Amino acid sequence: MGVKLAIIGYGYWGKNLVRNFNNLENCTVKYVCEREEKSAKKCSNLYPGIKVVSEYEEVLSDPEIDAVVIATSINTHYDLSKKALENDKHVLVEKPMTDSFEKAKELKRMADKLSKVLMVDHTFLYTGAVSYLKKKIDEGEYGQINYIDSTRVNLGLFQQDLNVLWDLAPHDISICFYLMNALPLTVQATGISHTENNIENIAYLTLKYDNDTIVHFNCSWVSPVKIRQMLIGGSKKMVVFNDMEPTEKIKIYDTGFRVRSDQEKDEFTADYRVGDIFVPKVGTTEALSAMAQDFIAAIVEGKEPDSNADIGMQVVRILDAAEKSLKNNGQEIAL
Ligand SMILES: NC(=O)c1ccc[n+]([C@@H]2O[C@H](COP(=O)([O-])OP(=O)(O)OC[C@H]3O[C@@H](n4cnc5c(N)ncnc54)[C@H](O)[C@@H]3O)[C@@H](O)[C@H]2O)c1
Structure with missing residues (x-):
């Protein structure tokens, strides 16, 4: 119950994010989106309760999804974050936030305008x-x-x-x-x-x-x-x-x-x-567990996350x- 999540990317780091969010009580990981068949299969076997899909459009168009976690390679962060915000989702994106300062600024502006949480996983x-x-x-x-x-x-x-x-x-x-x-x-x-x-x-x-x-x-x-x-x-x-x-x-x-x-x-x-x-x-x-909880608290309680969009943007x-x-x-x- 609680916040309904989709996680895009079940690679090296995505696996850790799925494990940590799946352990939280106040959120449900409804989808994992992974386009590589082998990784997708591994995820399905480990988490039979999670729907594993290959196209991110499917998760973004689901009105039940409150938030999207993006754990793909850096050159995809901007497009995926932008699309998720446009579809009225809160966003947690992996570090670094984007591959250019201009793109990071634009995402932050969008999130502020739409009153959505935009957070970057600076795990440390x-x-x-x-x-x-x-x-x-x-x-x-x-x-x-x-x-x-x-x-x-x-x-x-x-x-x-x-x-x-x-x-x-x-x-x-x-x-x-x-x-x-x-x-x-x-x-x-x-x-x-x-x-x-x-x-x-x-x-x-x-x-x-x-x-x-x-x-x-x-x-x-x-x-x-x-x-x-x-x-x-x-x-x-x-x-x-x-x-x-x-x-x-x-x-x-x-x-x-x-x-x-x-x-x-x-x-x-x-x-x-x-x-x-x-x-x-x-x-x-585990730092990742605290980070995941901070993201959920930002959505549910309106708390400013420690690793907020401003830090993400200044890093870029x-x-x-x-x-x-x-x-x-x-x-x-x-x-
Ligand atoms: N916070 C940390 O400490 C930490 C540590 C490692 C990696 N990372 C970050 O995590 C991100 C991913 O890194 P990684 O090492 O896990 O990469 P990876 O290549 O192992 O995993 C990325 C996965 O995303 C999938 N993918 C890519 N585009 C997709 C799409 N459009 N739809 C569905 N699936 C898609 C790929 O198939 C792949 O399995 C990077 O931004 C990296 O910087 C963060």
Whole structure:
């Protein structure tokens, strides 16, 4: 009962979405739409109560369907989201929201005009670790954020239609935007392709803010090891967020520095502070389940979702600027 849903795309990520929405009590997954026969069959076998269809028009034209979840490849997000909104459905679309800032803006305008929920699955915002960091940063516990430096590399699947930034950086950008609550002033990206299709498989993205904050992301599909690590340097404390750690994902270092100017000698000296390391207990609920609940709450209670359309749109804005920078030899692009 409750909200009636259709999920389009039963691929790698769609499977996780179907499992999580199917476990919620206040919604019913009425349809899965999957055009590949083998995947569709797997879904039917696993969920006999869900109607599996191959054409999305069938689910969009069903007046019983309140909301559509889109888990297809990025180049289809805009068209499918637009059609779903036009058919009076709330929309949850996978990250990144669209493949251009213009399209993201248009979808948000449409959703606002039609009073429909438009949400983007930036799953990391719902992890215990990121929720904890958000609370502490908002409370000023770490002071002014001077830098964020993130490494997201592994021997990843080369995508055919998008580069490594569009694939991996949405996670880092959404976390960063959520934690900092601000847009950078400039975006700069460099990268390289080791394949004939010229799609970058290694890329470095730098964001500069107006308050002496610098953010750097290292994204790669060609690393021999998998690293998911974010360093956050605050003026009071510093944080290591290692998502590969099963339990101790966050370590807070009571570490800092203070610069003194020695006027007699006409030079700067730095005092360092190396204090205790604290490992907080963070929530371990599956992030995707919390994300799914947030979408349903947005529909039923009118709650603004944490991963709202604005975050989705700003992530794409930064990716769009990064793409321009990549194609112009790392030129700094003002937002
Ligand atoms: N939030 C996350 O952490 C996370 C993780 C992985 C992937 N994703 C996102 O999920 C999306 C899908 O990625 P994936 O890795 O699951 O891709 P995938 O190729 O494994 O799955 C996509 C599925 O959609 C189906 N499909 C495509 N167009 C369709 C249509 N018009 N009608 C019916 N079925 C259609 C395909 O047949 C395929 O099975 C991407 O946007 C990706 O960025 C998000």
